[in-house]
Amino acid sequence: MSTVSTPGEPQARSKPPIEAVPVRHPGRWVGVGIVAIFAAMLVHSLLTNPNWGWSLISEWIFAPPIVKGVGVTLLLTFLSMIIGLALGVLLAIMRLSPNPVMSGSAWVFVWAFRGTPVYVQLFLWANVIALYTTLSLGIPFGPEFFTFETKTLIPAFVAALLGLGLNEAAYMAEIVRAGILSVDEGQEEAATAVGMSRLQTLRHIVLPQAMRVIVPPTGNETISMLKTTSLVIAIPLTTELFFQASAVGNRLFQPFPMAILASIWYLALTSILMVGQFYIERYYAKGAMRELPPTPIQKWRRRLGRGGSND
Amino acid sequence: MTDQNGPKLLAENVHKAYGRNEVLRGIDMQVRTGEVACIIGPSGGGKSTFLRCINHLEKIDSGRLSVDGELIGYHQRGGKLYEMRDKEVAAQRRSIGMVFQRFNLFPHMTAAENVMAGPVVVRGDNKKKAR
Numbered sequence: 001m002s003t004v005s006t007p008g009e010p011q012a013r014s015k016p017p018i019e020a021v022p023v024r025h026p027g028r029w030v031g032v033g034i035v036a037i038f039a040a041m042l043v044h045s046l047l048t049n050p051n052w053g054w055s056l057i058s059e060w061i062f063a064p065p066i067v068k069g070v071g072v073t074l075l076l077t078f079l080s081m082i083i084g085l086a087l088g089v090l091l092a093i094m095r096l097s098p099n100p101v102m103s104g105s106a107w108v109f110v111w112a113f114r115g116t117p118v119y120v121q122l123f124l125w126a127n128v129i130a131l132y133t134t135l136s137l138g139i140p141f142g143p144e145f146f147t148f149e150t151k152t153l154i155p156a157f158v159a160a161l162l163g164l165g166l167n168e169a170a171y172m173a174e175i176v177r178a179g180i181l182s183v184d185e186g187q188e189e190a191a192t193a194v195g196m197s198r199l200q201t202l203r204h205i206v207l208p209q210a211m212r213v214i215v216p217p218t219g220n221e222t223i224s225m226l227k228t229t230s231l232v233i234a235i236p237l238t239t240e241l242f243f244q245a246s247a248v249g250n251r252l253f254q255p256f257p258m259a260i261l262a263s264i265w266y267l268a269l270t271s272i273l274m275v276g277q278f279y280i281e282r283y284y285a286k287g288a289m290r291e292l293p294p295t296p297i298q299k300w301r302r303r304l305g306r307g308g309s310n311d
Numbered sequence: 312m313t314d315q316n317g318p319k320l321l322a323e324n325v326h327k328a329y330g331r332n333e334v335l336r337g338i339d340m341q342v343r344t345g346e347v348a349c350i351i352g353p354s355g356g357g358k359s360t361f362l363r364c365i366n367h368l369e370k371i372d373s374g375r376l377s378v379d380g381e382l383i384g385y386h387q388r389g390g391k392l393y394e395m396r397d398k399e400v401a402a403q404r405r406s407i408g409m410v411f412q413r414f415n416l417f418p419h420m421t422a423a424e425n426v427m428a429g430p431v432v433v434r435g436d437n438k439k440k441a442r
Binding site (some may be wrong): 194 | 395398401409411415416419429433
């Protein structure tokens with residue numbers, strides 16, 4: 001039943017919804033078919049090829065040395081990131097300082113620590129003993145009060161933290177600097193005009209806005225750091241996840257399943273970090289976007305509420 | 312040194328150049344308490360530059376600028392000028408209001424927080440009182 005209304009008599013119009021046949025996309029179905037075949041092949045081989053060693057993996061995944069390795073890996077990641085962040089912010093501020101000695105020394109730090117491989121740096125920290133056998137506390141070029149042996153002062157874990165943390169600081173410094181530079185100059189001016197000091201301006205006006213630019217790459221760095229911890233074998237620090245997993249693998253003559261086991265742990269941990277990153281990013285998007293991006297939960301709720309989706 | 316009867320704002324022979332581009336060439340101006348002054352001119356004429364000089368966001372090259380009889384950005388002792396410390400300049404700015412051309416509001420704060428930013432952060436007022 002349809003009524004044809006002519007323009008000019010708006011009162012009498014009814015509003016029947018449009019019922020049209022949607023455009024068909026046969027190409028999409030072909031694509032879906034191809035992907036489905038590959039996915040089926042992958043799942044089939046995962047399930048049927050005994051060399052994956054799933055039973056071995058499930059047997060060892062929560063074994064004490066592995067779980068302890070996960071703990072050490074996480075601890076290394078977070079402590080190194082804290083060192084990297086704190087030192088990175090300091091270096092970025094130094095780099096932007098009007099004092100040429102400050103900005104120059106920050107530049108040299110970034111140049112040296114970003115310009116050499118972490119693996120080499122870790123090795124150097126572990127062998128700093130070869131360079132300085134003792135460390136002393138005293139007046140520079142004058143008398144010494146306390147003397148320590150480097151061997152006892154820098155155990156493997158501390159060497160790992162130094163290597164990872166200082167390397168990270170160089171990268172974080174550049175990320176933070178980019179964030180600070182991304183804030184409009186007018187903001188600093190306005191804050192100055194209200195009578196804020198340089199430090200107050202930085203803390204209350206510039207840094208909160210710079211965070212929006214700083215957070216995404218920092219999350220990236222954290223995920224990257226989690227994986228970089230597997231390089232501490234250069235020291236060698238042997239308690240972390242990958243070394244423990246491959247040690248078990250070598251003992252059982254099954255190195256491959258144990259590498260998969262380590263990968264499963266790394267993937268699980270990075271997935272958790274990604275969730276955290278999403279919510280932190282959302283928090284700092286305040287004021288920069290009209291509407292905050294929906295959380296996954298909100299997305300699903302909306303999609304279900306609408307019934308059929310349009311894509 | 313504060314002179315209550317003198318002009319609120321006094322500019323004498325103010326010069327300001329950016330490189331070789333002379334923007335202000337000898338500005339003289341007096342504004343008394345309660346007076347409303349308008350500075351009108353074409354864009355690029357130096358209106359904003361002059362306002363920024365009053366707040367010491369720009370340093371003037373020669374001449375004198377004072378608010379309430381107090382020299383902006385400098386101390387004068389025995390015929391010699393001494394640059395003020397950043398803290399002292401900030402203290403002067405606190406008593407001079409300024410609205411920017413593009414407003415330069417702080418986008419990560421609410422409207423109320425924008426207005427409160429000055430008193431709360433700078434003077435350490437408590438938030439309730441500032442509201």
